[in-house]
Amino acid sequence: MAAGAKAAARAGAGVAGAGGRSRTVFSGLAVTAPNGSTTERFWAATLAGVSGIRPLDRFDDSGYPVRLAGQVRDVAGPEQIESRLAVQTDRWTQLGLVAAERALADAELDPAELDPYDMSVITATSSGGNEFGQREIQKLWSKGPRFVGPYQSIAWFYAATTGQISIRHGMKGACGVLVGEQAGGLDALGQARRALVDDASVVISGGTDAPLGPYALACHVSAGQLSRGTDPASAYRPFDAEAAGYVPGEGGAIFVVEREDVWRARGAGHGYGELAGYAATFDPPPGSRREPGLRRAIRLAMADAGVSPDAIDVVFADGLGLPAADLAEAEAISAVFGPYGVPVTVPKCLVGRLQSGGAPLDVAMALLAIRDSVLPGTPALSVLAPGCDLDVVRETRPAPVRTALVLARGYEGFNAAVVVRALPGDRP
Amino acid sequence: MSRWGAVVTGVGVVAPGGVGRAAYWDTLSAGRTATRGITLFDPAGFRSRIAAEVDFDPRAAGLTEAETERMDRSAQFAVVAGREALADAGLTPDLAADLVPPERVGVSVGSAVGCTMRLEDEYVVVSDTGASWEVDPGLASRHLYRALVPSTLAVELAWTAGAEGPATVVSTGCTSGLDAVAHGVQLISEGSADVVIAGATDAPISPITVACFDAIGATSRNNDNAAGASRPFDRDRDGFVLGEGAAVLVLESRRHAARRGAHAYADIVGFAQRSNAFHMTGLKPDGLDMAEAIRIAMRRAGITPDMISYVNAHGSGTMQNDRHETAAIKESLGQAAYGVPVSSIKSMIGHSLGAIGALEVAACALAVEHDVVPPTANLHHPDPALDLDYVPVTARKNVNDVVLSVGSGFGGFQSAMLLARPGLLAGE
Numbered sequence: 001m002a003a004g005a006k007a008a009a010r011a012g013a014g015v016a017g018a019g020g021r022s023r024t025v026f027s028g029l030a031v032t033a034p035n036g037s038t039t040e041r042f043w044a045a046t047l048a049g050v051s052g053i054r055p056l057d058r059f060d061d062s063g064y065p066v067r068l069a070g071q072v073r074d075v076a077g078p079e080q081i082e083s084r085l086a087v088q089t090d091r092w093t094q095l096g097l098v099a100a101e102r103a104l105a106d107a108e109l110d111p112a113e114l115d116p117y118d119m120s121v122i123t124a125t126s127s128g129g130n131e132f133g134q135r136e137i138q139k140l141w142s143k144g145p146r147f148v149g150p151y152q153s154i155a156w157f158y159a160a161t162t163g164q165i166s167i168r169h170g171m172k173g174a175c176g177v178l179v180g181e182q183a184g185g186l187d188a189l190g191q192a193r194r195a196l197v198d199d200a201s202v203v204i205s206g207g208t209d210a211p212l213g214p215y216a217l218a219c220h221v222s223a224g225q226l227s228r229g230t231d232p233a234s235a236y237r238p239f240d241a242e243a244a245g246y247v248p249g250e251g252g253a254i255f256v257v258e259r260e261d262v263w264r265a266r267g268a269g270h271g272y273g274e275l276a277g278y279a280a281t282f283d284p285p286p287g288s289r290r291e292p293g294l295r296r297a298i299r300l301a302m303a304d305a306g307v308s309p310d311a312i313d314v315v316f317a318d319g320l321g322l323p324a325a326d327l328a329e330a331e332a333i334s335a336v337f338g339p340y341g342v343p344v345t346v347p348k349c350l351v352g353r354l355q356s357g358g359a360p361l362d363v364a365m366a367l368l369a370i371r372d373s374v375l376p377g378t379p380a381l382s383v384l385a386p387g388c389d390l391d392v393v394r395e396t397r398p399a400p401v402r403t404a405l406v407l408a409r410g411y412e413g414f415n416a417a418v419v420v421r422a423l424p425g426d427r428p
Numbered sequence: 429m430s431r432w433g434a435v436v437t438g439v440g441v442v443a444p445g446g447v448g449r450a451a452y453w454d455t456l457s458a459g460r461t462a463t464r465g466i467t468l469f470d471p472a473g474f475r476s477r478i479a480a481e482v483d484f485d486p487r488a489a490g491l492t493e494a495e496t497e498r499m500d501r502s503a504q505f506a507v508v509a510g511r512e513a514l515a516d517a518g519l520t521p522d523l524a525a526d527l528v529p530p531e532r533v534g535v536s537v538g539s540a541v542g543c544t545m546r547l548e549d550e551y552v553v554v555s556d557t558g559a560s561w562e563v564d565p566g567l568a569s570r571h572l573y574r575a576l577v578p579s580t581l582a583v584e585l586a587w588t589a590g591a592e593g594p595a596t597v598v599s600t601g602c603t604s605g606l607d608a609v610a611h612g613v614q615l616i617s618e619g620s621a622d623v624v625i626a627g628a629t630d631a632p633i634s635p636i637t638v639a640c641f642d643a644i645g646a647t648s649r650n651n652d653n654a655a656g657a658s659r660p661f662d663r664d665r666d667g668f669v670l671g672e673g674a675a676v677l678v679l680e681s682r683r684h685a686a687r688r689g690a691h692a693y694a695d696i697v698g699f700a701q702r703s704n705a706f707h708m709t710g711l712k713p714d715g716l717d718m719a720e721a722i723r724i725a726m727r728r729a730g731i732t733p734d735m736i737s738y739v740n741a742h743g744s745g746t747m748q749n750d751r752h753e754t755a756a757i758k759e760s761l762g763q764a765a766y767g768v769p770v771s772s773i774k775s776m777i778g779h780s781l782g783a784i785g786a787l788e789v790a791a792c793a794l795a796v797e798h799d800v801v802p803p804t805a806n807l808h809h810p811d812p813a814l815d816l817d818y819v820p821v822t823a824r825k826n827v828n829d830v831v832l833s834v835g836s837g838f839g840g841f842q843s844a845m846l847l848a849r850p851g852l853l854a855g856e
Contacts, residue, residue: 059561060562061562063562063564063565063566064565065565088708116705117720121703126576126577126579127576127577128542130576133636134551134561136636136640137548137551137558137636138555138561139558140558140635140636141551141555141557141635142557142559144473145474145635145638145639145642146642148636148640150643152636152639152643153641153643153644153709153838154708154709154839156640157540157599157838158540158578158599159601159604159837159838159839159841160839163601163703163708163839163840163841166705166839166840167708167840169705170705171703172702172703172704172717172720173703174700174703175701175703175839175841176598176600176701177598177600178596178598179577179578179582179596179597179598179599180579180582180595180596180597184579184596187594191611194614194618199701214561214563215551215554215555215563217565218554218563218565218568218572219547219568219575220573220576221565221568222565222568222570222573223572223573223574224570279594280594280595280596281531281592281593281594282591282594284530284592285586285590286587290592293531293592296531296592355577410579411573411574411580411583412574412579412580412583413586413595414582414595414596
C-alpha cells in the first residue's frame, strides 16, 4: 500500500483533472473551533445552529469595548501536546499541531511510510504567537532583558506552526507560511496545490490563529471593526440590516491534501473533494474609483475550476459584518450569479472571525456539506440589509452539494476564492 | 510549456551602509562593514549590543508624515525600496497603469518578524511598561492592528505599485526573502501575473528581538569590535550580528520584459526549498537537506554544478551554520565546490532575518550585472575545518554567468535560488 503510494509519487502526476493537471484531493481534515473542538462536534453544533460565541473569560476585559469572543473550549487541544512542546509553543501553534495530527489520522496517513521530501507543510497565520510573545515582552519590560526565555525566538514568529508540524511528522518537502489576514487561509491551500505539481505528493495545509490575548485583542480594537454587541446570537450578523462589526475568534482547520494518483494508490483516507479552483486578487488603493477585486477573484477561481455559475451549489461568503463591506461582497456575488442567484451562507456567525483560521474552517464546512448533502445556515441573520440581494441560507437544510465556492477577504484589500468539488467515480 | 523563471528588471534597496541601490553596491563591492553599536535603543543590559542599522530618515526617503505614522519601520523600508525598484524598471506608479494592467501586477513580500518594532513600542504604552497582563486599548494608536498582522507589508507594496493581482506575505523565518522572491517568480511562471513586486523587509533591532536572540546565544557578543563582529567562516566568529533593511525587485516574464525593452539585471532560473524536520534552531552538520534544495534548484534550471560562477552563502556567522553550509555546498556541487567563490554579505550588512534573502538576491543580480563577487569581510583567520574559497576581505572580478544564493532558517527551512545572466539559459 505504502509502496504503491511511493511509486505513484515518484512516477509523477498521473490522473489528470480539469486543465490537464492531477486533481488535488482533500483526504483528511480536522477542525478546532469555538463551537466544537473536534470536527464532528463542530459540525453537529454548526448544523444545529449552536453558537460558540460567549463572553470573553480568558482575562479581565472590563477595559475593552468588546464583550464577546469565539474561544475554543472543551479543548481536547493543547492538553494533547506533551509538556516539553507545550512550553515552547503559542496556543496558535498548539491548535495547529493538534489539528494536523487529527487530520493525518483522518486521512489514515502514516508519514513514516512516505518519502520525507515528498511531504510539505504550508499554513497561514495572521498574528503568530502573539500571546506567548506578550508574556515574554512583559518580562522584558517589567523585569529586564535577561528574563526573556529561550523559546521566544521560536514560538512567536509566524513560521512556528509550519516548522513544528514539519518536525513532528518528519516532513522535509517545500514548506511555506502565508499571511494575508483572513484571506491567507485560502492562499495557503492555493500554495499547497502548487506544491503538489512537482514539490510534494502530500501537503499538510490550512490555518489556525489565536488572537485573543490581551494585547492582540487591543490591536483588534484599534481597527474599529469589532462588534460591541453583548448578545451572542446577534453580535456578529453578516448581511443583516443591523450588522455592526464582527466578533473575534480563534481556531481553524488543517487538511491533508494529496495528488489524486498518490491518494488512489494509497487506497486509504477520505475523498472529501478536490481543490478545483483558486484565485487571489487585491483591491485598488483607497480613493480609487476602480472596482474592488472580489468579483474578479470569483471569476478567476471558477475559470480555474472550469465551472460556470450555474454549477455552484453554495457560496460560503466572507461576511465581515460591516455594512459597506457586506454590500460590496453582495454586489460581487450578485454580479456573477445574479440577484438571489445562488444559496449563500455564513455559518462563521456561530464562531466569529478566526483570522487565518476562518477561511480554512469555511473550506472544511464546504467539504462536509458535500459529504452530508446539507447546507449549514446563518442563524444570526434577521433582516437582510438593503441592497444585499442574496439568497441567504438561514436555517440548515438538506440539499445535494457537488460544488461549493468559498470566499475570503483580508484586512485592507486581500481577496481570495476557492472552488471545492466532489470527486467523480468510485470513491465518493 | 515555458520554463519556470522570470527576469529582474528593477532593484530597490534599503540597507545598512546607505539607502538606495547604488549605496548598497558600493558597500558590498568595497567590502565595507556597516555593523556598529546599537543606537536605535539603549542596549545596556543586553549581552549583544551591536547591530547593522540603517541610517534612515523616512521623510528624506520620500515618505509623507501620514505614511510614516501608519507604517512600521519595516513597511517604510519596503515602500522606499519598492518605489526605487519601480522607478528603476521604468514603472513609476503614474506610468505603470499605462504599461501594465493593474490586475496583472502581483506582490510577494517576505518578512520574518513583520511589524515587531511598532508592536513593541505600542505595547510599552498600552501596558504601562509591562505593569500588568491586561492592557489599556484606549491608549493604542488607530493603526495598531496593522502592526499585529504583517499582511500590512503586502498592502503597502500593493498600494505603492497600484497592484491588483495576487498579493501575499511569505513568512518562513530567515528564508522568507528567498521564498518570497521565488513565490513572485512562480506567480509569473504560472501565468497569474505579468509583473510581480517581490522582495522582503525586516526591522528587528528592538529590545524584544535582541533579547530573544540573546537568550539562546545566537548573536555575537563581540561588542568591543562592532565593525569586525560579523565574521562568517572565520575561526573567531561568535554568532550573527542582527541587521535590518529591505530589498524589492521588479520581476517580469521574459516576454513581457522584452516587449517593453526593459533592462534586465538577471534571470531567476531555478529554486527549491526543503526542510530538515530536525529542530527549530539546530542544524545537522551533514547539510543534506540544504544540499537537496540546491540539487533540485539546479535540476529545475537545467544546469550542472560546474556552470555556477558564484555562491552567495547564508554565512550567518555561527559555527553551526558554517559547517552545515560548507557540507551542503560540497555535497551538492561535488568537485565544482572547490573551484567556485563563496561569500557572505552578512559579514558587512548583518543578518536581517527575513529581509536578508531578498537583499542577497539583489546582491546576486548586481553581481551578475557588474561581474564582481562581493567579499566576506572580516575573514582574517579562516576556520581550518572549512576548505572552500570564501573570498576573504576583498571583492573580486569574476564572470558571474550563473549565481547560487542559499538560505537557512529557524524552523529547519533551507532554500536555494539560481540566477543567470539575462538570456543565457532562457528560451530553451
